[in-house]
Amino acid sequence: MKRYNISYFFKEGISGVWSHGFMSFASVSVIITCLVLTGSIAFLVLSLNQTIASMGDLGDIRAYVDETFSDEEVAALETKVRNISNVSGVDFIDRDRGLQELKEEFGEEAYLLDGLEYDNPIRHSFRIVVMDIDKYDETLAAVESLRGIATVHSSKNAMDALVNIKNVLQGVSVGFVVLLGMVSVFLISNTIKLATFDRREEIGIMKMIGATDAFIRAPFIIESIIISQIAAGIAFILQWIICYYISGSKFAQLPIIEIAEFSKYMFLYLIAYMVTALVIGVTGSVASIRKFLRV
Amino acid sequence: MIRLTDVYHSYSTGTRALRGVDLTIEDGEFVFLVGPSGSGKSTIVKLLTGELRPTSGKVLVNEFHTSKMKQSEVPYLRRTLGVVFQDFRLIERKTVYENVAFAMRIIGASPKVIKKRVSYVLDLVGILHKARRKPNELSGGEQQRVAIARALVNNPSVIIADEPTGNLDPDRSLEIMMLLEKIHSLGTTVLVVTHERELVDQFDKRVVAIDGGLIVSDKTGGYYRYEEI
Numbered sequence: 001m002k003r004y005n006i007s008y009f010f011k012e013g014i015s016g017v018w019s020h021g022f023m024s025f026a027s028v029s030v031i032i033t034c035l036v037l038t039g040s041i042a043f044l045v046l047s048l049n050q051t052i053a054s055m056g057d058l059g060d061i062r063a064y065v066d067e068t069f070s071d072e073e074v075a076a077l078e079t080k081v082r083n084i085s086n087v088s089g090v091d092f093i094d095r096d097r098g099l100q101e102l103k104e105e106f107g108e109e110a111y112l113l114d115g116l117e118y119d120n121p122i123r124h125s126f127r128i129v130v131m132d133i134d135k136y137d138e139t140l141a142a143v144e145s146l147r148g149i150a151t152v153h154s155s156k157n158a159m160d161a162l163v164n165i166k167n168v169l170q171g172v173s174v175g176f177v178v179l180l181g182m183v184s185v186f187l188i189s190n191t192i193k194l195a196t197f198d199r200r201e202e203i204g205i206m207k208m209i210g211a212t213d214a215f216i217r218a219p220f221i222i223e224s225i226i227i228s229q230i231a232a233g234i235a236f237i238l239q240w241i242i243c244y245y246i247s248g249s250k251f252a253q254l255p256i257i258e259i260a261e262f263s264k265y266m267f268l269y270l271i272a273y274m275v276t277a278l279v280i281g282v283t284g285s286v287a288s289i290r291k292f293l294r295v
Numbered sequence: 296m297i298r299l300t301d302v303y304h305s306y307s308t309g310t311r312a313l314r315g316v317d318l319t320i321e322d323g324e325f326v327f328l329v330g331p332s333g334s335g336k337s338t339i340v341k342l343l344t345g346e347l348r349p350t351s352g353k354v355l356v357n358e359f360h361t362s363k364m365k366q367s368e369v370p371y372l373r374r375t376l377g378v379v380f381q382d383f384r385l386i387e388r389k390t391v392y393e394n395v396a397f398a399m400r401i402i403g404a405s406p407k408v409i410k411k412r413v414s415y416v417l418d419l420v421g422i423l424h425k426a427r428r429k430p431n432e433l434s435g436g437e438q439q440r441v442a443i444a445r446a447l448v449n450n451p452s453v454i455i456a457d458e459p460t461g462n463l464d465p466d467r468s469l470e471i472m473m474l475l476e477k478i479h480s481l482g483t484t485v486l487v488v489t490h491e492r493e494l495v496d497q498f499d500k501r502v503v504a505i506d507g508g509l510i511v512s513d514k515t516g517g518y519y520r521y522e523e524i
Contacts, residue, residue, distance in 0.1 A: 008400060205384045208344065209445065210374035211401040212367075 005215070013222025016195055023191035024227055030187045031231035031280060032238065034180030035273050039239045041173040043246075046260040048166045052133070052159075061128040062153040063143050074124055077148045081126055086139045089129035098122040123150060133163060181280055188227065188284030192220050196289045220285050228281030232273040239269060296322050297343060297453065297486070302352035304338050304508075312338040313349070314508040320486060322452065325479045327495045328488045330505040336488045339505070340457045343486075344378060345369040357452055374402055377446025377454040377483075381461035383438040385430040385445075391417065392426040395445045402449060416444040420474060436467035443474060453484040460491060468494055 017024050063081065065074055074092075082090050093101070099122050103110040116122075130139050136159060144152050196203065206216050243262035246252060252259040262269075297320040304313040312335045320326050330336050341347040342354050345361050345368075354361040357375040364372065385394050392413060399409045417423040420440040422433075430438050439459060446454055456475060460468035472487070472494060479485045489495060495502055504512035 005400060005403060201384075202386050202388075205386060206397075206401070207370070208373065208378055208384065209398045209401065210370045210372075210449075212370045215401050 005218070009218045009222050012219035013226055016219060016223035017226050020191055020195050020198075020223075023187075023194055027184070027188045027191045027227050027281075027284075028231040028234070030180070030184045031228060031277050032235045034176070034184050034280070035232065035235035035276065036238050036242070037180060038173055038176045039235070039269060039273070040242060041169055041176060043239075043243055043260060043262070043265075045166060045169045045173060046265065047257060048162060048169065050260050051258045052162050052166070060154075061130065061140055061143055063126045063128060063146075063149050064151045064153075065124040065126070066148050066150045067123050069124075069148050073148060077146065078126065080146055081128060081143065084139060084142045086131045086135045087128055088131040091127040091129075093125045093127060095120045095122050095124055098125055133159060136160075177276075181276070184280045185284045185287075188224055188281050189288040191227070192224055192285040193288040195220060195223065217286070217289055220289050221282060224281035224285035225278065228277035229274060232270075232277035235277075236266075236270050236273050239273075240266065296320065296355070296357065297484070298353070298355040299339070299342070300353040300355075302342065302349045302354060304335075304342065304347065305350050312508055313342075316352070316505070316508070316510055318503060318510060318513075320484060322484055323479075323482060325476065325485045325498075325500045326487070327498070327500055327502045328486060328505065329490060329492070329495055329502055331490060334505045335508040336490075336505055337457065338508075340378075340455060340488055343455060344376060345372050370401075374449060375451055375453065377443075377449070377451040379439070379442050379446050379454065379456040379459045381458035383430070383435075383442045383462075385438055385441055387430055390427050390429055391422060391433070391441050394430065394441055395448050398445050398448050412448055413444075416448045417441075419447070419477075420444045434467075435463050436470060439463065439467075439471050440474065443471070443478070447478060447483075451483065453486065454478060456485070456487045458489055459487065460489065460494060465493075469497065472498065 065077060069077065078090060078092055081087060096117075099113070099116060099120050102122065103113050106113060128139075128143060130136055136154075136156060140152065140154055140156065143149060203216055240262060247259050247262065251257070297318070299316050299318045302313050302316040303311070305311045316335070316339070318339075328336055328339065338347065342349055342361060343356050345359075345364065349362050352362065356372060359368065359372040359375070361372060386397065389397065395413045395417060396409045399412060404412070414423060414426075417426055420443050422437055422440045422444065425433060425437060430441065433441065439462075443454075443456075443459075446456075454475065459475070460471050463471060468491065475485050475487060476498065499516060501515045502512070503510060
C-alpha cells in the first residue's frame with residue numbers, strides 16, 4: 001500500500017459516506033442504539049457492583065460465641081474461624097465493645113441501654129469478612145458448624161438479591177451486545193453492499209486495469225470505519241448525558257443504590273465504543289464486497 | 296510477448312470456445328485477430344488478461360504463465376497490459392484526467408509523476424484540451440481516445456484492443472486505428488480484436504483469423520486474407 005494512496009482512500013471513503021446518505025444514517029443509528037443500550041446496562045452493573053462493595057457490613061457474618069466458653073476457648077475458636085477458606089478477616093468483638101457498638105447504633109436512644117454495663121447480656125462475637133461473595137453459603141455453613149458458635153447473623157437474602165440482579169443484568173448486557181451487534185453488522189454490510197453494487201462496473205474496470213483487491217476494498221473499509229467511529233462518538237456523548245442525568249436524578253438519592261461515577265469509566269467507555277463499532281463496521285464491509293471482487 | 300500453445304477452453308455450459316489454438320505474437324508486432332461472432336476471439340482476450348484460465352494448454356503473456364498463475368498475481372499481469380474495450384469502460388463520475396490518472400494511482404505512482412505522464416498521454420491521443428470533462432460530455436471517438444490514453448499511461452509492453460471501433464462511425468474508427476498504429480510505431484506490441492473487415496483491409500498488417508475455436512489463417516496483408524476463410 002503506497003503512501004500516495006492513503007489520501008485517495010480517505011477521499012473516496014468520505015465521499016461514499018455522503019453518497020449513501022440514508023444507509024449511512026441507518027447504520028450509524030443502529031450502532032448508536034447497540035452501544036448506548038449495552039453501555040447503559042453496563043453502567044447499571046457497575047453501579048450495582050459499587051453498591052455491593054459499599055455494603056461491606058451487609059456482606060459480613062456476625063457469629064456469637066457461647067457464653068460458657070472460657071477466654072482460651074474463645075481464642076482457639078477465633079483461630080478455627082480464621083482457618084475457614086474464603087474468610088479474609090476476623091474481628092473479635094468482646095462483650096464490652098459489643099455493648100458500645102449497640103449504643104452507637106441506638107444513637108439518641110442509647111440511654112435505653114443504660115445500666116447494662118453492670119450486667120452485660122451481650123455475647124462475645126466475631127465479625128467475619130467474606131472474601132468471595134459467590135461462596136457465601138458455604139462459608140456461612142462452615143461458621144455455623146463450629147462448636148462454640150451459639151448463633152449467627154447474616155444478610156444472606158439481601159446479598160443474594162443484589163448478586164442475582166447483577167448477574168441477570170450482566171447476562172442481558174451480553175445478550176444485547178450479541179443481538180444488536182448482529183443487527184449492526186447486517187445493516188452496515190447492506191450499506192457497503194449497496195455501495196459496491198452501485199459501483200460494480202467501476203470495480204470491474206479497476207480490476208481490469210490492474211487494481212489489487214486490497215486497493216479496491218480500502219475505500220469501502222474506510223467508509224465503514226468512518227461510519228462506525230461517527231456512531232461511537234455520538235454514542236459516547238449520549239451515554240455521558242444519560243449517566244450525568246441519572247447521577248443527578250432522584251433515583252440516585254435513594255439510599256439503596258450507589259450510582260457509579262461515569263467520569264471514572266469514561267475513558268474505558270470511549271475505547272470500548274470505538275473498538276466495538278470498528279469491529280462491527282469492518283466485519284460488515286469485508287463480508288459484503290467479496291462477491292464484487294470476482295472479476 | 297504473447298504465446299498460446301495448444302490451448303483449449305470450454306465454458307461451464309459445455310461450449311468449446313477454443314480447440315487447440317497455437318499463436319505467437321512477438322514483441323513490437325501489430326496483429327489483427329479477426330473472426331465472426333462466437334469464433335473464440337473474446338475468449339482469447341480473456342485468457343490473455345487473466346479473466347479466464349485455459350482448460351488445457353499454455354498461455355504466456357509478458358513472462359506470466361496465466362494458465363498456472365495465482366489469482367493474486369493477476370493484477371500484476373494486467374499492469375503489463377493496456378486493454379481497450381468496445382464500450383470504453385470509463386468511470387463516469389471521474390474526469391478524463393482522473394480516469395487516466397487512476398491507472399497510475401493503482402501502481403502507487405507519486406502525484407508529480409502522475410501529472411506529468413497523464414498530460415503527456417492525453418496530448419499524445421489528442422484529448423488534453425478536454426482533460427477536465429466527464430466521459431458523458433465526450434463523443435464516442437473521444438471516449439475511446441481516453442480509454443487508449445488510460446491503456447497507455449503505465450507504458451505497457453502490449454496493448455490489447457477488443458473491438459475498439461465497434462461503437463464508432465467509419466471516420467472515427469479510422470482515427471482510432473491510426474492512433475493505435477502511432478502507438479505501435481513507438482514500440483508497443485498491439486493486438487486488435489475486430490470483425491470489421493473493411494477497416495482491417497486498410498492496413499497492411501498481420502491478420503490472424505479464428506473460426507470455431509481454431510486458427511484458420513495467419514498471414515500478413517489485410518482483409519483479403521481473412522475473406523478466404
